[in-house]
Amino acid sequence: MSKEPKRYLVTAALPYANGPVHIGHLAGCYLPADIYVRYLKGQGKDVVFICGSDEHGVPITIKAKKEGITPQQVVDKYDGIMKNAFKDFGIDFSYYGRTSSKTHHETAQAFFKTLYDKSVFKEETTQQYYDDEAKQFLADRYITGTCPRCGNAGAYGDQCEKCGTSLNPTDLINPKSALSGAVPVLKATKNWFLPMGEIQQSEQFQNYIKRFDGWKSNIKGQCQSWLTEGLQSRAMTRDLNWGVPVPIEGAVGKVLYVWFDAPIGYISATKEYFNGSNEWQKYWQDDETALVHFIGKDNIVFHAIIFPMMLMTHGNYILPTNIPANEFLNLEGDKISTSRNWAVWLHEYLVDFPDRQDELRYVLTSIAPETKDSEFTWKDYQTRVNSELVSIFGNFVNRVMVLSDKYYQGVIPTVYQNTTDEKLIAARTLCFDGIAKSLYNMRENLDAVKLRDAQAEFINAARAGNKYLADTEPWKLVKTDEESVKAIMFDALQICAKLAIAAEPFLPHTSFTLKAMLNAPKLNWSSLFNENLLTSAHQLGKPEILYKQVEDEEIQIQLDRLQRIKTENENSQKQAALTSENSETKQLQPVKADIVYDDFDKIDLRVGKVLAAERVPKADKLLKLTVDLGFEQRTILSGIAEYYQPEELVGKLVTVVANLAPRKIRGIESQGMLLMAGNDFGKLYNVGPEKDIEPGSAVK
Ligand SMILES: [Zn+2]
Numbered sequence: 001m002s003k004e005p006k007r008y009l010v011t012a013a014l015p016y017a018n019g020p021v022h023i024g025h026l027a028g029c030y031l032p033a034d035i036y037v038r039y040l041k042g043q044g045k046d047v048v049f050i051c052g053s054d055e056h057g058v059p060i061t062i063k064a065k066k067e068g069i070t071p072q073q074v075v076d077k078y079d080g081i082m083k084n085a086f087k088d089f090g091i092d093f094s095y096y097g098r099t100s101s102k103t104h105h106e107t108a109q110a111f112f113k114t115l116y117d118k119s120v121f122k123e124e125t126t127q128q129y130y131d132d133e134a135k136q137f138l139a140d141r142y143i144t145g146t147c148p149r150c151g152n153a154g155a156y157g158d159q160c161e162k163c164g165t166s167l168n169p170t171d172l173i174n175p176k177s178a179l180s181g182a183v184p185v186l187k188a189t190k191n192w193f194l195p196m197g198e199i200q201q202s203e204q205f206q207n208y209i210k211r212f213d214g215w216k217s218n219i220k221g222q223c224q225s226w227l228t229e230g231l232q233s234r235a236m237t238r239d240l241n242w243g244v245p246v247p248i249e250g251a252v253g254k255v256l257y258v259w260f261d262a263p264i265g266y267i268s269a270t271k272e273y274f275n276g277s278n279e280w281q282k283y284w285q286d287d288e289t290a291l292v293h294f295i296g297k298d299n300i301v302f303h304a305i306i307f308p309m310m311l312m313t314h315g316n317y318i319l320p321t322n323i324p325a326n327e328f329l330n331l332e333g334d335k336i337s338t339s340r341n342w343a344v345w346l347h348e349y350l351v352d353f354p355d356r357q358d359e360l361r362y363v364l365t366s367i368a369p370e371t372k373d374s375e376f377t378w379k380d381y382q383t384r385v386n387s388e389l390v391s392i393f394g395n396f397v398n399r400v401m402v403l404s405d406k407y408y409q410g411v412i413p414t415v416y417q418n419t420t421d422e423k424l425i426a427a428r429t430l431c432f433d434g435i436a437k438s439l440y441n442m443r444e445n446l447d448a449v450k451l452r453d454a455q456a457e458f459i460n461a462a463r464a465g466n467k468y469l470a471d472t473e474p475w476k477l478v479k480t481d482e483e484s485v486k487a488i489m490f491d492a493l494q495i496c497a498k499l500a501i502a503a504e505p506f507l508p509h510t511s512f513t514l515k516a517m518l519n520a521p522k523l524n525w526s527s528l529f530n531e532n533l534l535t536s537a538h539q540l541g542k543p544e545i546l547y548k549q550v551e552d553e554e555i556q557i558q559l560d561r562l563q564r565i566k567t568e569n570e571n572s573q574k575q576a577a578l579t580s581e582n583s584e585t586k587q588l589q590p591v592k593a594d595i596v597y598d599d600f601d602k603i604d605l606r607v608g609k610v611l612a613a614e615r616v617p618k619a620d621k622l623l624k625l626t627v628d629l630g631f632e633q634r635t636i637l638s639g640i641a642e643y644y645q646p647e648e649l650v651g652k653l654v655t656v657v658a659n660l661a662p663r664k665i666r667g668i669e670s671q672g673m674l675l676m677a678g679n680d681f682g683k684l685y686n687v688g689p690e691k692d693i694e695p696g697s698a699v700k
Contacts, residue, residue: 003099003287005288005290005321006282006288006289007045007046007048007282007286007288007289007290008040008045008046008047008048008289008290008291008292009036009047009048009050009266009270009283009284009289009290009291009292010033010036010037010040010047010048010049010242010292010294011033011050011051011052011266011291011292011293011294011387012029012033012034012049012050012051012091012093012294012295013029013293013294013296013299014051014052014053014054014099014265014266014294014305015051015054015082015118015493016053016054016059016060017053017055017060017074017078017079017082017098017340018057018059018062018074018075018078019063019078019333020078020080020081020082020085020220020345020346020347021082021085021086021113021345021346021347022338022343022344022345022346023329023331023336023343023344023345023346023360023364024328024329024343025093025320026089026346026360026361027294027326027329027364027365027367027368027369027376028293028296028298028326029087029092029294029295029325029326029370030089030329030362030507031050031089031091031364031368031523032294032324032326032365032368032370032449032451033043033049033051033294033365033453034049034090034091034092034445034505035365035374035454035455035505035506036292036294036446036451036505037049037092037323038202038252038504038505038508039446039505039525040559042400042501042505042524042525043067043525043526044525044526045093047096048091048094048095048096048259048270048273048283049092049095050093050095050097050269050270050273051086051093051095051096051097051269052082052095052096052098052099052259052264052265052266053075053078053079053082053096053097053098053099053100054099054262054265055071055075055079055098055099055100055555056099056100056242056244056255056256056261056262057140057141057258058139058140058141058240058258058260059141059266060074060075060216060242061179061240062141062142062179063150065179071242072100074103075098075100076368078290079098083096083694084210084347085346085347088346088347088350088357089346089357089361090357090358090361090508090509092508094270094273094274095270095272095323096269097265097268097269097272097273099244099261099262099265101268101269101272102269102640103271103272104261104264104265104268105244106120106269107264107267107268108256108260108261108264108265108268109120109244109245109247109256110247110667111264111267111310111314112236112246112248112256112260113248114246114314115310115313115314116192118246118313118314118315119209120194120195120313121192121193121194121195122192122193122195122233123190123192123193123194124193124233124234124235125189125190126188126189126235127170127185127186127187127188128169128176128186128187128189128191128239129143129157129170129177129185129186129187130184130185130186130187131171131177131179131180131182131184131303132181132182132184132185133179133180133358134177134179134180134182134502135178135363136179136239136240136620137187137189137238137239137240138157138169138175138177138178138179138184139157139158139169139238139257140157140158140169140238140257141156141157141158141178141242142157142177142178143156143157143169143172143176143177143178143184144156144157144172144173144175144176144178145157145170145171145172145173145174145175145176146175147160147162147163147165147167147173147257148167148172148173149163150162150163150165150172152584153567154699155167155172155268157175158259159171159301161300162296164300164301165299166224166301168214168232168234168301168379169184170186170620171315171348172337172623173642174642177512183642184253186587189193189234189236189239189253190250191236191237191239192235192236192237192246193233193234193235193236194233194234194235194236194260194306194310194313194697195231195233196231196232196234196305196306196309197230197231197233197234199231199309199313200230200231203603204312205308205309205312208308208312208319209223209227209339210216211222211319211320211321211322211574212304212621215322215323215324216324216325216370216371216449217371218297218324218325218327218463219300219304219324219325220335220655221295222297222301222304223299223300223301223304223305224299226305226418227305228646231305234255234257235257235469236256236304237251237254237255237256237257238254238255238256238257238258239253240254240255241253241255242255242346243256243258243261244256244261245677252686259302259306259497262302263303263306263307263310264272264310264420265303267271267284267317268278270283270284271278284317284318285316285317285318286316286318288640288677288688289318290321290322291318291319291320291321292320292321292322292323292324292325293320293323293548294323294325294326294373295323295325295326296325296326296327296328297325297326297327297328299325300323300325303320303323303325303619304320304323306326307320308320310378312398313516321574322449323573324370324449326368326369326370327369327370327371327372328369328373329364329367329369329373329374329376329587330373330374330377330631331343331375331376331377331562332375332376332377332559332562333377336426337508340565340569341565341568341569342562342565342566342569343534344376344558347586350566351579352554352557352558353554356439356547356548357509357551358360358506358507358508358509358510358547358552358656359385359391359547359550360379360381361506361507362384362388362389362406362455362506362507363380363381363384363385363391363660364374364376364450365452365454365455365506366384366388366452366456367380367452367453369384369450369682370450370452370466375466375495378555378558378559379385379555381550381552382527382550382554382555384554385497385547385549386550386551388459389537389546389547389686390547390548390549391462391473392459392462392466393422393459393462393499393503393546393547394464394467394545394546394547396462396466396469396492396495396496396499396542396579397496397499397514397517397546397579398491398545398546399467399469399492399604400465400489400493400495400496400664401472401496401517401540401543401544401563402543403475403489404489404493404543405540405543406505407478407485407489409488409540410540410541411537411538411539411540412490412493412534412535412536412537412538412539412540412543412611413486413489413490413536414502414536414537415483415487416486417483417484417487418487419481419484419487421481421484423471424472424484424488427431427468427471428468428472428488428491430464430467430468431464431468431471431495432464432468432473432491433567434460434461434463434464434467435461435464435465438456438457438458438460438461438464439457439461439529440500440656441453441454441457441460441503442454442455442457442458442461442502445457446505451506454505454506455506458499458503461495461498461499462499464495465492465496468488468491468492468495469488469492471682472484472488474488474489474492475615477605490536493518493534494531494532494534495531496514496518497518497520497523497533498528498533499514500514500515500518500520500523500652501523501524501525501527501533502528504525510546510547511548513544514546516541517536517540517541517542517543517544518540518541518543519538519539519540520533520534520538520647545624602659603655603657603659603699604657604658605655605658605675605699605700606629606630606652606655606656606658606696606697606698606699607630607653607654607655607656607688607689607693607695607696607697607698607699608634608655608656608672608674608694609627609628609630609651609652609653609654609695609698610625610626610627610628610649610650610651610653611626611627611628611633611650612625612626612650613625613626613644613646613647613649613650615641615646616637616666616668618666619666620641620642621639621640621641621642622637622638622639622641622665622666623637623638623639623640623644623646623649624635624636624637624668625638625649625674627654627656627672628672628695629656629658629695629696630694630696630697631696632697634658634672635668635669635670635671636656636673636674637665637666637670637673638673638674638676639640639669639684640674640676640686642684643683644686645683652686652688653688653689653692653693653695654674654675654687654688655671655674655675655699656672656673656674656675657672657674657675658672660672674686676688
């Protein structure tokens, strides 16, 4: 979009309503989105800022199961907690919706129906993983396994969070049910697929991806690599009982895929914000609207590719203008994790640091993972607050306010005569040039959504003000040259006013307090570059301290807490390892009934050598082996594909039941059976001779 948009629709990723909000969430998308929106609004732009709870994902049903409550109870509990945490930190959504709302169900169903009626979907019956113990299909996060792309052992059925690849459950190596831990079986079921490969070829999509050129390199790079690989069809429906029911006949027991319904949540929430009027359409269906999605990097594929495909095949909607996705924030050397409680929770932070929201906003923006992963440490938090907010910005404002109160009883002085002292003139020029440059750069960076740099320029402006006072020392000069001090203090108060405006996107609570201290609540962005924002004789408010020093003891409490959690986690890991060893012993199969030697002697066991091995198409567990028995070669099918790669078997010695009657499996005659050592926990290992011996040798 080259020309200035008429209005903006800004979204922040819908958080899953299955846990409270931590600093990783805040830094990932809510804080950047809020800063950007405040900046736009400051300029008087027409902006709607949308977010809401994503109440349908599989993690919610898993959480409900774990806590022994219903999914609805889970989402009711966390919707409120999340909403309040955002509010406390000044994340100023126009509207915060919920995907369990009636409007959302209707909107998502109508959207699906439109695509269905336009024959966008491909209806397909496929083999999906099913948990025989839990009697349930295993979609998305109900199933875990090893990522085929990066080898991450904890990949989910819909996505590997380590490399960001979007997956289908059948892509996983060694899949396991997240419900029972069982190895899942395949079972046929019908679903509706978005033919992403076909849509990728369409002219409309090819036009759309030209927009990537203007986007951040991390998102552009990821998208381009997926597109180069070629996109796969993806099911937009699921065999689950929690979600938006699929609104067509023959779809009983199926709901919309959570990543189909969740982004539509942005649309539903906009509708709810406009209270049933058609006003929402302007924000979603008018080309002059800029649609900007703030997300974390794990959501890129859904926002940059799948949702736009849904929007363009529907036909009535605009496509995203920009998607400024962030990378991940780590905590004290480790990945932030809700399940391991390795996080700084917003509601807990506020208990230990009441009314110090802006300090956290400031630090998180200073270290924002805009281009690569970054790390939060409490030491760094302390340093940044103390040496930047307290010593530079806070110190400057405090000196100006206290001196104005002392010298002029809080009334802005009238300057009758500008100073002729060259040293003072030089200090003034240096200060004002520096501030003008910093604020200009700040604005450029805000436009480019480079918020970390933008905030650094804000602090540079405060630094220039602080230096002006240090260079001119009005508290000394006042004894000899009261007129010049009036001019300096007049200037310094104008700078305070500029900082009050410029702080607003980053530090809204501070901005509010500072405007009150200046008794100028209406200061706004339009006057940021004016020379004089406050006039002589203007009565100021009462001075207040903007920021408190962060003490060592306060930091130590946080570090101790994390250390405790680390120890607990390590202990429970050890415990889990012990329990699983024990349970493996308990679950070993009982010994079968006695047999006599003659029974055993009926079995002809021979050593074989694997000459070739390949996968059997459409049979995930089977390998087809060619085995040399010395006297002949046999074709043998073995259900070991989950445990062995074909190539690692070639050349291996195996033990073959050589006189087992042949049987046909998947149209192939299997002429024997391999001996395998196995248990019920997904292990199966070849039982072959320990030393090299010629094929055909008897095993007895
Ligand atoms: Zn991966």
